[in-house]
Amino acid sequence: MGVQETGDQDVESPPPQQTPDPTGADVATVARVAGRIRANIERVIEGKSEVVSASLVVLLAEGHLLLEDVPGVGKTMLSKSLARSIDSTVRRIQFTPDLLPSDVTGVSVYNQQTREFEFRPGGVFANIVIGDEINRASPKTQSALLECMEERQVTVDNVTYHLDAPFMVIATQNPVEMEGTYALPEAQRDRFMARVSIGYPLPAAEIAMLNSHTELNPLDDLEPVTDAAELRKLCAIVGHVHVSEAVQRYAVALTSATRENPEVLLGASPRATLHLVRAAKAFAALHQRDYVLPDDVRALVQPVLAHRLLPSAEAAVSGRGTSAILEGIVAQVPVPEIRS
Incomplete structure (x- = not known):
């Protein structure tokens, strides 16, 4: 420690300020909060712990997730469960052949009263965006996601609008062999951090699903276990690993x-x-x-x-x-x- 001379007395100088290292004990916080999210999702998705873990990895790494599998195995249910576990803004985009790029990014509309163009945000303006059956839209519409997924921003009519963090796209798609699907462009696939297939459940998990899903929808009782602010802190901790x-x-x-x-x-x-x-x-x-x-x-x-x-x-x-x-x-x- 440094010593400063002040008159007749020697006074110890305070230790230099050190920036706390957001690792070590803090990763325990990441694991604890992720455990709460995992338990919440598994109230809805039975017997798919590896898929849920992969989803949490992408969430904490600030990436985007592509869920690919045949219809009816729970892709949309997993997306909704993850979104509802976080107290943040959520929007769902149903990708169809007639969906326009402006439906995704937003559009400028002329206001006759003010005689000015006003921007109306599209479906990507949320913390978590669920793109359902993304490969049923045309490649032109799929490409509307390229800028927002990579740069966290949207440009419409030469004006750039920044997206709030955290921002995550969870897209579902059916295999390309299914009727009415388009193959995702290479540039689009490359922006997804991970692709996960859910697969069919084990018989025991399917029986548990019958018991829990036939009388009511478990999504209706799902409450958030964290929020966007805490998630931003967790992502910062992960970044320092x-x-x-x-x-x-x-x-x-x-x-x-x-x-x-x-x-x-x-x-x-x-x-x-x-x-x-x-x-x-x-x-x-x-x-x-x-x-x-x-x-x-x-x-x-x-x-x-x-x-x-x-x-x-x-x-x-x-x-x-x-x-x-x-x-x-x-x-x-x-x-x-x-x-x-």
Whole structure:
């Protein structure tokens, strides 16, 4: 400690102000609040703990979530449960073939009384936006989401409107093979941090669903367990989770391998690497760690990278999908040793 001379007396100077490190004990707060959200969602979604965990990772990493599966497995129900668990603004956009880009972003309307154009916000002006059956709209309408998902802003008539944080798009889509669907453009898929498939429930979970959902809708009794302000604090804590250089190099090696693999026509982008590391930070915080392990990155390779890759024609003909290709890449890339 420094000592200042003041006349006949030596007085200890106060210690320098230090900025508190929002890690360590704070990640316990992240895990505790996330546990409340998880329990709330699982009151509605039975037996899908891995899917719920992936949703929480994307939420805390400030990403966007794509839920892809056949109709009727609970994609919209999961979206609504997550949205209702947070006391924030929520809007739902039903994507249909006749939906216009202005329905998504907003439109300027002429006011005859004031003789000026007034901006009427579209469906994206909310903390959580539920895009239901996103791939039933035309690619032109889907592209209306590109700016807001990446830059958290909307530009209409040369005027930019910023979106409030937190901002998350939870989109559902049916497989491309289903009737009346359009394939999402590559630029659109790349903006989703993770793609998750819910899958059919186990028989026991389906029986529990019959008991709980036939008499009433469990969504009706779902109350928020956190709010937007607290969620912003949790995201800030996740952002300070430490990622060592070795783990960073491992993440880059994985995405680079997808670009060099002969079975892949379009590999993972640099944005994919960024999303992989950000998701790994949230994954570590959920496990009450203020540092990322290589295993955290490995656990998220499939949900974060699989939907971004385009397999080559040869791989498609041989039945090799992106998931199988990624499994081979993960097995080939050396895992770094982290010394304590």
